[in-house]
Amino acid sequence: MTRTIEFKAGIIALYILLPFFSLSQKSKNPPEGILLNFNHFVGDKLLVLDDTTYVNELNQPYIVTKFNYYISQIYLLKDNGKEYSIPNHFLISEDKIETKKIVLEKIPSGKYTSIRFILGVDSLHNCSGAQSGALDPINAMFWTWNTGYIFLKLEGKSTLSSAIGNTLEYHIGGYRMPNNSIRTISLPFKNPIVIEKKQMTEINMKTDISEILKAPTTIDFKITPTVNTLLNAKMIADNYSDIFTIIGINGIKY
Amino acid sequence: MNDENPYFKISKKDVKLIIPKNFPPPFYSFKNNQITPEGFVLGRELFYENLLSRDNSVSCGSCHQRIAAFAHIDHTLSHGIYGRIGNRNIPSLQNLIWNNSFMWDGGVTSLEMQPLAPINNPLEMDESMGGIIGKLQNSVKYRNLFQDVFGDTLINSERMLKAMTQFVGLMISNNSKYDKYIEGKAVFTPEEQHGLELFRTNCASCHTEPLFTNNTFRNNGLIPDSTLHDIGREKISTKASDKYLYKVPTLRNIEMTYPYMHDGRYRKLKDVLNFYGTAEQHTSSADPFVKKISPLDFTEKTDLILFLLTLTDKEFLFDRRFADPNMK
Secondary structure, eight states: OOHHHHHHHHHHHHHHHTTTOOOSTTSSSOOOEEEEEEEEEETTEEOOTTTOOEEOTTOOEEEEEEEEEEEEEEEEEETTSOEEEEEEEEEEETTOGGGGEEEEESOOSEEEEEEEEEESOOHHHHTSOSOOGGGOGGGSOEETTTTEEEEEEEEEEOTTOOSGGGEEEEEEEOEETTEEOOEEEEEEEEEEEEEOTTEEEEEEEEEEGGGGGOSSSOOOTTTOSEEOSSTTHHHHHHHHTTOEEEEEEEEEEO | OOTTOGGGOOOTGGGOOOOOTTSOOOSOOGGGSOOOHHHHHHHHHHHTOGGGSTTSOOOHHHHSBGGGTTBOTTOSSOBOGGGOBOSSOOOOOSSGGGOSOBSTTOOBOOTTTTTHHHHHOTTTTOOOHHHHHHHHHTOHHHHHHHHHHHSSOOOOHHHHHHHHHHHHHTOOOOOSHHHHHHTTSSOOOHHHHHHHHHHHHHTTTTSOTTTTOOOOEEOOOOOOOTTTOOOBTHHHHOOGGGTTBEEOOOOTTTTTSOSBSTTOOBOSHHHHHHHHHOGGGSOTTOOHHHHTOOOOOHHHHHHHHHHHHTTOOHHHHTOGGGSOTTOO
């Protein structure tokens, strides 16, 4: 993509996210709700695209050049058992910093004990035809030859890769059995979060790329440098069901 | 653009969706994509728009030709951008809203998203949605067309793909001599009548009336062309039992959609019938329906071909609504 189009795509992404990215002076009342802040790591190290070398479980070095994923079907669970749902889809991309902060506004007041969401796009939206926003095919997260979304894209390079150009390419999708790569993520809060007026609670999430390459299946770049069809997608999806943890919760009072 | 020429003008009546009485209910619904004359016109412009390819040299219409029921006449495998050759024969575009999957391996299950496959394929148009949207945004013509349809000049994937769906969705063929015969409005010759009987005995298990496909995936016994590296449906389903299975194509307008089969290996209908009627030419994994086909003698083959020619629908092939408005 040319720089101009990247710039325009960036503007479009901002335009779409602006209603959610609303810690601005424009709103009359400061927003209350939850800010999900996704911090990308490889093990204990912060993710830095392109330049930083990491090692996998087998001590194989690699760099990461791209890391995108969808989260959707977000539910906040109250202490009385009720759930509050946010129906939107979010595309989080390491190279689009604004997408790593998701503001969930106007959450009904109460005590919330955990958050649940899916990594991926549900089957309904995989079959809903041309859509806009996070699900716009312009985001290059849609398999044109096998209708459905790419739920997670991890790209990089390793000298140990058996693929051409030292390529590492994991494009994981598939919404139908037996190749269902949708994974439900449930994360309880250490202490319940109280939503009340004039308070924004920031949940700091850690997304750990190293977990995509291990547990239950350790990925060997010599054997599996790429997964970009439905074959073996489930293997990676089973690995990525534990990439998220909560590393901190802060209340931001006004 | 020939918007002054009445031949290309599209009225409300032109975009009325008429479901043939004897067809099953369509899979695709226009409820979230209301067909309007302006939407249809925009879809038509995009279908014939070279900007959709990386070097602005090919459009959908370059290969999907109206005279061939929107297949690619006389091409076994088609050439896309830079003369690159694909590994499959181009299917016709007819009665698409009755398909629950597209492409020979059924990999595409959304009519709206279908254009993305050839757009992205480096052998075909080698472009990206981002590239196309940028080009359309720079075009006064398209900003005006999008304004006509949507009331503002926002150009995005959803709008573009839905407009294209309005255009290809209306490509309905149901006025062939066969259709008129079924309605009681035309008479078959004895040969055509005999051909229909042979068809119903030997072919209709898969090429089921009135769509002339049952939209399933079958191995029809063709020996795979090893140079094409094509495993068929297995690529999509990952099931080994789907190896070399391809989607049953419609036979409508078959007179014009040659050459035949997923790799275009048969130029003439008699070649097709000779293949089906000769058990020795089939692989052992041929579908049981194919194995049941009895060899036909010369007269039977001729009559069957004469029947197949009754599937030619000149009203569809010459429908001015689908003509390229920019043809010089």
